[in-house]
Amino acid sequence: MPKSSHAIMKTASSRRRFLTSLSLAAAATALPAAPPAGDGKLRIICFGAHPDDCELQAGGVGALWAERGHHVKLVSATNGDIGHWREAGGPLALRRKGEVEAAAKILGTTVEVLDIHDGELMPTLDNRRLITRLIRQWRADIVFSPRPNDYHPDHRYTGVLVQDAAFMVGVPFICPDVPPLARNPLFMYYTDRFQKPNPSTADVAISIDSVIERKLDALAVMESQFLEGGALGHAALLPRTPADKPKRIAAVRASHAARYLGIAERFRKELKQWYGDARGSAVKHAEAFEICEYGRRPDATEMKQLFPFFS
Numbered sequence: 001m002p003k004s005s006h007a008i009m010k011t012a013s014s015r016r017r018f019l020t021s022l023s024l025a026a027a028a029t030a031l032p033a034a035p036p037a038g039d040g041k042l043r044i045i046c047f048g049a050h051p052d053d054c055e056l057q058a059g060g061v062g063a064l065w066a067e068r069g070h071h072v073k074l075v076s077a078t079n080g081d082i083g084h085w086r087e088a089g090g091p092l093a094l095r096r097k098g099e100v101e102a103a104a105k106i107l108g109t110t111v112e113v114l115d116i117h118d119g120e121l122m123p124t125l126d127n128r129r130l131i132t133r134l135i136r137q138w139r140a141d142i143v144f145s146p147r148p149n150d151y152h153p154d155h156r157y158t159g160v161l162v163q164d165a166a167f168m169v170g171v172p173f174i175c176p177d178v179p180p181l182a183r184n185p186l187f188m189y190y191t192d193r194f195q196k197p198n199p200s201t202a203d204v205a206i207s208i209d210s211v212i213e214r215k216l217d218a219l220a221v222m223e224s225q226f227l228e229g230g231a232l233g234h235a236a237l238l239p240r241t242p243a244d245k246p247k248r249i250a251a252v253r254a255s256h257a258a259r260y261l262g263i264a265e266r267f268r269k270e271l272k273q274w275y276g277d278a279r280g281s282a283v284k285h286a287e288a289f290e291i292c293e294y295g296r297r298p299d300a301t302e303m304k305q306l307f308p309f310f311s
Contacts, residue, residue, distance in 0.1 A: 041069055041070045041071055042065060042070040042071065042141050042142070042306065043070070043071045043073075043138050043139050043140050043141050043142075044062070044065055044070065044071065044072045044073070044140065044141065044142045044143075044144070045072075045073045045075060045134065045135060045138045045140045045142075045143055045144070046058045046062065046072070046073070046074045046075065046143075046144040046145075047075050047077060047131070047143070047144065047145045047146075047158055047161075047162050048074070048075070048076055048077065048145075048146070048158065049076070049077050049078055049121065049146065049152065049154035049155045049157075049158045050076055050077075050078055050080045050083055050096075050118060050154065051076040051079070051080045051083075051096040051097060051099060051100040051113055051222075052076075052080075052096075052099075052100065052219075052222050052225045052226075053076065053146070053155070054074035054075065054076065054144075055074065055100065055103050055107070055215075055218055055219060055222070056219065057144070057146075057190040057287070058074075058144055058190065058287060058289075059074075059103070059107055059109075059215045059218055059219070060206070060208030060211050060212065060215045060260070060285070060287050061206045061208065061287050061289075061307075061309075062074065062107055062108075062109045063107045063108055063109070063208075063211040063214055063215060063218075064206070064208065064210070064211055064309055066107060066108030066109050067108060067211075068308065071110070071138075072107075072108075072109040072110065073109065073110040073111070073112065073138055074100070074104065074109055074110070074111045074112075075111075075112045075113075075114065075134060076100065076111075076112070076113045076114060077114050077116060077121055077127075077131075077154065077157075077158045077161070078114065078116045078117060078118045078119070078120070078121050078154055079093040079096070079097070079113055079114065079115055079116060079117065079118060080092065080093060080096040080097075080113070080118045081093040081096075081117055081118045082117070082118045082119050082231065083096065083118050083224070083225065083230050083231045084224050084228065084230060084231060084233070085228075085229065085230070085231060085232065085233045085234060086228075086233075086235075092224070093113075093118075095224055096113070096222075096224055096225075097113045099221055099222040099223070099224060099225075100113065100222070102218075102221040103218035103219070103221055103222060104218075106214055106217050106218040106221070107214065107215070107218050112134075114130070118154065119153070119154060121153070121154045121157045121158065121161075122157060123157045123160045123161050123164065127161055128161055128164045128165060128168065129174070129175050131161045131162055131164075131165045132165040132168045132169055132174065132175050132178075133175050133177075133178045135165055135169050135181070135185065136169055136175070136178040136179065136180065136181055137178055139181065140169075140181070140185045141185055141186065141306065142185055142186045142187075142188060142306060143162060143166075143185045143186070143187045143188070143295065144187075144188050144189070144190060144289065145158055145159050145161075145162035145163070145187070145188075145189060145190070145292075146158055146159040146189065146190055146192070147159050147189045147190070147192060147194070147200060147290075148160045148163060149194055149196070149197060150192065150194060151194075159189070162187065163187075163292065163294055166184070166187050166292065166294035166295050167184075167294065169181045169184065169185070170182075170183075170184055183296070184295050184296045185295055185296060186291065186295050186296045186298055186306060187291070187292035187294055187295030187296075188203075188289040188290060188291055188292060188295075189289065189290040189291075189292055190289060190290075191263070191267075191288045191289065191290060200290060201290050202267045202270045202288035202289065202290055203270075203289065203290050203291040203303075204270065204274060204288065204289055204291075204303060204307055205263075205264075205267040205270035205271045205273075205274060205286050205287070205288040205289075206274075206286060206287050206288070206289075206307060206309055207264075207271065207275065207279075207283040207284075207285070207286055207309070208260060208285050208286060208287055209283060209284050209285050212257065212260065212284075212285045215256075215260075216253045216256055216257060219252070219253075219256050220249055220252065220253060226252045226256075227245075227248050227249065227252055257285065260285035260286060260287065261284060261285055263285075263286045263287060263288055264283050264284055264285055264286035266288075267286060267288045268280065268281070268283075270288065271283045271286060274307075274310050275310055
């Protein structure tokens, strides 16, 4: 590649970083404080790689917890600033932050987007400390993350970072500025379709039928990702007439609904295990999760306390 091309690429990359940092700094606001201790409510924190991952994987169960008064936080480990085919940098990061904030209002959850460039998340010591602090600050009872085998490096490293924090959240002399957790949380993975090195399984499956419309509403406000196709989208997805947008929204909602219909069918056995044969057979839409061996290993009684949806 000619030297001038290298210089152009370096300049473009520097400009993207500058615009992202500048725009996010201008929009910075104080993050919501952790919920008060001793209120008798569960504290759940979900980690995803990008602004939409947590909502896709756990938006339904998050809404179920939230409507019962429990505290649910969705954290994006990157700011999503290259996650579109037409735009990037600070403007896209701000757009995606606004989308997940709008989704959080629908779901009843709390959201935080970390200022790390999309596509550049690494399992560094600084990032391990960051994740450890976030889990401690939320005083989490349950922590969700992707498994560390996935097509996207940001997904993989989000999983690695959360795994690496699973022991550290209780160690007093790492991140001593935030009190360690007295009890290790339950760490759980989102389920996926990857088969190697080992396929995803489900230790618990949850009906989201009562909140499926709310979840679809929340996903629909993420127009950059779903209506417009995100990083691999194209101009043909954009509405050409006023009548096109409602059709596009309906198609996206149907596609998302089919995803959760598929999870219910895939984990029908687990649904029957937790809800009983009759109720488990009737579930249409579900989310499912696998226990990570690195955290707490609750028995069935404690699982029903942590997931109070089966009675």
